Amino acid sequence: MAIPRSVEWKEDSIKILNQQLIPNSVEFLxxxxxxxxxxxxxxxxxxxAPAIGIAAAFGLALAGSKFEGEDLQEFHTHIREKSLYxxxxxxxxxxxxxxxxxxxxxxxxxxxxxxxxxxxVHEAILISVEDENICYNIGQHALSLFNKNDSxxxxxxxxxxxxxxxxxxxxxxxxxxxxxxxIHVFACETRPLLQGARLTTWELLQSGVNxxxxxxxxxxxxxxxxxxxxxxxxxxxxSANGDTANKIGTYGLAILAKQHGIPFYxxxxxxxxxxxxxxxxxxxxxxxxxEEILKVGNEWVxxxxxxxxxxxxxxxxxxxxxxxxxxxGIIHETEFDxxxxxxTTKSL
Amino acid sequence: MAIPRSVEWKEDSIKILNQQLIPNSVEFLxxxxxxxxxxxxxxxxxxxAPAIGIAAAFGLALAGSKFEGEDLQEFHTHIREKSLYxxxxxxxxxxxxxxxxxxxxxxxxxxxxxxxxxxxVHEAILISVEDENICYNIGQHALSLFNKNDSxxxxxxxxxxxxxxxxxxxxxxxxxxxxxxxIHVFACETRPLLQGARLTTWELLQSGVNxxxxxxxxxxxxxxxxxxxxxxxxxxxxSANGDTANKIGTYGLAILAKQHGIPFYxxxxxxxxxxxxxxxxxxxxxxxxxEEILKVGNEWVxxxxxxxxxxxxxxxxxxxxxxxxxxxGIIHETEFDxxxxxxTTKSL
Numbered sequence: 001m002a003i004p005r006s007v008e009w010k011e012d013s014i015k016i017l018n019q020q021l022i023p024n025s026v027e028f029l030x031x032x033x034x035x036x037x038x039x040x041x042x043x044x045x046x047x048x049a050p051a052i053g054i055a056a057a058f059g060l061a062l063a064g065s066k067f068e069g070e071d072l073q074e075f076h077t078h079i080r081e082k083s084l085y086x087x088x089x090x091x092x093x094x095x096x097x098x099x100x101x102x103x104x105x106x107x108x109x110x111x112x113x114x115x116x117x118x119x120x121v122h123e124a125i126l127i128s129v130e131d132e133n134i135c136y137n138i139g140q141h142a143l144s145l146f147n148k149n150d151s152x153x154x155x156x157x158x159x160x161x162x163x164x165x166x167x168x169x170x171x172x173x174x175x176x177x178x179x180x181x182x183i184h185v186f187a188c189e190t191r192p193l194l195q196g197a198r199l200t201t202w203e204l205l206q207s208g209v210n211x212x213x214x215x216x217x218x219x220x221x222x223x224x225x226x227x228x229x230x231x232x233x234x235x236x237x238x239s240a241n242g243d244t245a246n247k248i249g250t251y252g253l254a255i256l257a258k259q260h261g262i263p264f265y266x267x268x269x270x271x272x273x274x275x276x277x278x279x280x281x282x283x284x285x286x287x288x289x290x291e292e293i294l295k296v297g298n299e300w301v302x303x304x305x306x307x308x309x310x311x312x313x314x315x316x317x318x319x320x321x322x323x324x325x326x327x328x329g330i331i332h333e334t335e336f337d338x339x340x341x342x343x344t345t346k347s348l
Numbered sequence: 349m350a351i352p353r354s355v356e357w358k359e360d361s362i363k364i365l366n367q368q369l370i371p372n373s374v375e376f377l378x379x380x381x382x383x384x385x386x387x388x389x390x391x392x393x394x395x396x397a398p399a400i401g402i403a404a405a406f407g408l409a410l411a412g413s414k415f416e417g418e419d420l421q422e423f424h425t426h427i428r429e430k431s432l433y434x435x436x437x438x439x440x441x442x443x444x445x446x447x448x449x450x451x452x453x454x455x456x457x458x459x460x461x462x463x464x465x466x467x468x469v470h471e472a473i474l475i476s477v478e479d480e481n482i483c484y485n486i487g488q489h490a491l492s493l494f495n496k497n498d499s500x501x502x503x504x505x506x507x508x509x510x511x512x513x514x515x516x517x518x519x520x521x522x523x524x525x526x527x528x529x530x531i532h533v534f535a536c537e538t539r540p541l542l543q544g545a546r547l548t549t550w551e552l553l554q555s556g557v558n559x560x561x562x563x564x565x566x567x568x569x570x571x572x573x574x575x576x577x578x579x580x581x582x583x584x585x586x587s588a589n590g591d592t593a594n595k596i597g598t599y600g601l602a603i604l605a606k607q608h609g610i611p612f613y614x615x616x617x618x619x620x621x622x623x624x625x626x627x628x629x630x631x632x633x634x635x636x637x638x639e640e641i642l643k644v645g646n647e648w649v650x651x652x653x654x655x656x657x658x659x660x661x662x663x664x665x666x667x668x669x670x671x672x673x674x675x676x677g678i679i680h681e682t683e684f685d686x687x688x689x690x691x692t693t694k695s696l
Contacts, residue, residue, distance in 0.1 A: 191563035215539035216565040217597030221662035249565030314569035
């Protein structure tokens with residue numbers, strides 16, 4: 001039983017879990033060139049904002065280490081080009097450009113190509129280690145909210161394979177399994193792309209977590225007829241007032257939890273907050289292509305000319321959230337008005 | 349543009365729509381023997397409680413018409429045997445045994461084999477015509493609740509192809525389309541078996557209804573961000589207090605509707621009421637096999653050894669229901685305490 005890791009630095013290559021094939025086969029790929037990394041991000045073999053950022057950072061470090069020559073100016077040009085190339089693999093991924101910029105900043109003052117190469121590798125590994133620590137701390141804080149034999153519901157895959165390790169919403173379950181603290185998880189399958197069915201069940205089974213899969217439409221009945229002690233979800237973006245954008249279906253779950261008197265938690269690193277946004281109305285909601293709903297796998301499940309509405313995310317208003325679990329502690333619902341202050345004082 | 353019909357009496361055969369192939373191909377089958385009818389019910393080519401009852405009734409009439417000889421006692425034995433055989437195609441379908449019993453009762457006093465044969469055919473056709481009338485009336489009453497350009501959400505397929513014609517929850521949309529009264533429908537895909545995606549979108553497109561498909565997980569966000577004026581659903585069983593068992597996901601929709609101030613209607617014939625049940629707690633909930641969730645089509649979407657909870661129905665408590673639309677009129681939420689009286693006086 002081991003928590004799966006999706007991206008690993010192997011000095012002259014990067015080892016990644018091919019998430020596209022989960023759960024039907026578990027395949028690790030060895031990425032040896034920056035083109036391999038670009039392709040892995042582009043084709044969603046690596047997914048999850050933090051994991052994408054880490055893969056890109058490792059990719060740029062790899063590109064640096066393969067540079068031949070001693071000309072520092074040429075090296076900088078090389079890195080800038082490779083960075084732009086990697087960023088083009090998924091232009092909307094914020095973590096990707098953030099990680100690449102962080103690496104480039106780190107070599108600005110390097111005195112030699114060799115020092116710059118080393119700096120890139122160190123910084124990339126640091127990004128991964130930092131994310132792992134953040135996730136570990138989120139997991140520990142989240143776990144403090146649960147009791148032995150609790151049943152907790154989640155949606156999508158805010159998991160180890162979407163981050164450096166442990167995940168965010170799934171971190172407490174992995175940590176609980178490590179210390180034989182029994183928690184049962186209800187995983188919502190998460191239509192349309194089924195990340196809950198495909199990824200979360202697989203990931204939790206790897207570390208020995210007791211998980212039961214339901215369709216999203218079964219959440220209400222499950223809350224009413226089974227013991228559900230809490231709901232915990234990840235987040236894509238959190239506005240200054242605590243409104244939280246996350247995978248489509250999250251908002252509905254929050255309403256159902258409220259109706260059944262079940263606490264609803266968001267688990268996310270502080271980097272998820274965008275306090276320039278006053279509230280959730282300012283968060284743009286991406287609409288994705290119709291085929292994601294009209295087809296499952298290769299099979300059409302509705303007439304091809306059917307109109308479809310396919311929002312990728314929804315916004316859960318702060319008043320439905322019992323607490324936001326960050327790496328520095330839990331922001332309880334009574335403290336949401338202090339969220340902007342956290343980003344001035346940088347501590348909870 | 350025509351409302352599809354799923355079961356039709358053709359004198360020496362029965363014409364059915366093969367619902368298993370919808371929406372990928374539209375195939376009508378000609379059932380010429382009682383074995384064909386048994387198989388069509390068994391393999392879900394015909395589905396929907398009223399449609400199954402009608403198919404079985406036509407099947408028994410067909411078996412009667414093919415009887416050779418003039419011995420009335422032998423005819424009765426023949427019909428009893430064929431009736432038991434047809435009932436075995438789907439042992440839990442209440443409408444199936446109800447229809448078969450109704451046909452058998454009709455020939456008890458027949459004076460000849462010929463008269464009995466005719467009685468069977470007439471009674472089977474009557475069952476179909478009665479159901480069509482019931483659905484038409486439900487549709488008209490339901491339509492009175494909607495305004496031009498309303499957007500109405502539904503789940504599963506309480507449609508024309510599940511009944512003799514028109515359907516229950518879908519009847520008002522077909523009737524509106526016939527008179528160019530514009531109503532827009534949001535169809536929830538209805539996991540796990542996707543009847544909303546596979547059947548409802550197809551059925552509504554046939555009669556020219558403007559329909560948009562969403563996943564079940566998008567209902568809350570759609571209610572919040574789009575114009576949704578009402579929700580209307582079918583019912584499998586309604587208890588004496590108005591609690592309603594229907595396809596899994598219905599209860600969640602009802603909570604979401606309440607939260608967004610959207611009226612929530614149940615459309616069902618009076619035969620759906622079981623006033624021997626005090627409330628919804630007495631309605632048993634069937635759990636179905638794990639593969640319905642673990643697989644979509646032939647593709648596994650979760651690890652094969654994943655635990656699954658797969659309830660087929662849920663119960664929506666009466667307090668979340670704005671009205672129950674029957675063939676005799678609308679029972680408004682303030683009148684639910686009078687439901688038992690309806691079955692004494694037999695009128696609304």
